Every structure is written in structure tokens, then in C-alpha cells.
Amino acid sequence: MERTSTPSLRISPLALLALASLLLLAGCGLSRPVDNGPMPEDAHKVVRTAYAQMGKKYRSGGASPQKGFDCSGLIWWVYKQNGYKVPRITVDQASAGYAVPKNQARPGDIVVFRTGSSPRGLHTGIYAGGNSFIHSPRRGEKVRMESMAIPYWSSKLIAVRRVVR
Secondary structure (H helix, E strand, C coil): CCCCCCCCCCCCHHHHHHHHHHHHHHHHHHCCCCCCCCCCHHHHHHHHHHHCCCCCEECCCCEECCCEECHHHHHHHHHHHCCCCCCCCHHHHCCCCEEECHHHCCCCCEEEEECCCCCCCEEEEEEEECCEEEECCCCCCECEEEECCCHHHHHHEEEEEECCC
């Protein structure tokens, strides 16, 4: 009777080290995944609700279509209309939900800009897709959509917050 042997699998220590390193690196990305899948319907609704407010006047402290909106009032009202609770104050909206990389903003996310030097020198808007956002800019202006590619806004973007998962 003839014996056949099966070849043994030999992996060099260097190959094992490389494989272990790859697995560890891959694990780092799994600790907090960013959802790049299909956008939830609720996120579409948030954008549509914000879009419907375009043309409403700016009003300091305003948080309704009837009285007008300041930037944080618009965010607060739009999310509330869609069943989400977010803080009313801009500085608190800057930590609502969870952070996502700026280059992975998804429609419905809150975009946060540093527009002043004080801790309260923040401005918020709702990312609408296509590198644009909807916001209530300032006294004398109306709710509108603007491009984040404009140097003013692109240089001031400090955070993107995801509330709708």
C-alpha cells in the first residue's frame, strides 16, 4: 500500500505579521462605521421640510414659519416636524447626534460652521446634498440654500452631525 502525503501549509512569520496587521487595521475602521448606504427616508423628509421653509424671513430667536427663523431655530423646528428632538441652541446642536467626517456628509445632516471667535460664534444649517445646505443666514435675509464650495463657507465648516440614522 502506497502512502500519499498532503503538503503542509507553511506561512512565514513575516506573512503572519502582515496578515495580523491588516486585520488590526481593518478592525479600527469597524469601531464606528459611517453609514454610507442608502439615505433613510426620514433624512429625505428633513431636507424636504427645510426646503419648504426657503423664503421665510430671518428672525433672531425665531423658531417657526409664522415668526421666522434664526439658524438654530430652523434646525430645531425642521427636526421637530419630523419627530426628532435636537437642542434649540446652536452650540448644543454642534454636538447633537454623532460626528461624521466632513467629506461624508449626507442630506439631512446638521452642518456646523465657526463664524465668530467666541464659543457661541457658531452657525448651523441642514446639508441638502450636492455640496449645498439650507440655512437662515442673518438679519435682513431669508432662509435659503447655499453652496458649501463658496470659500467663505468651506473655510468655516467645522463639523457634520448625523441625527437621522
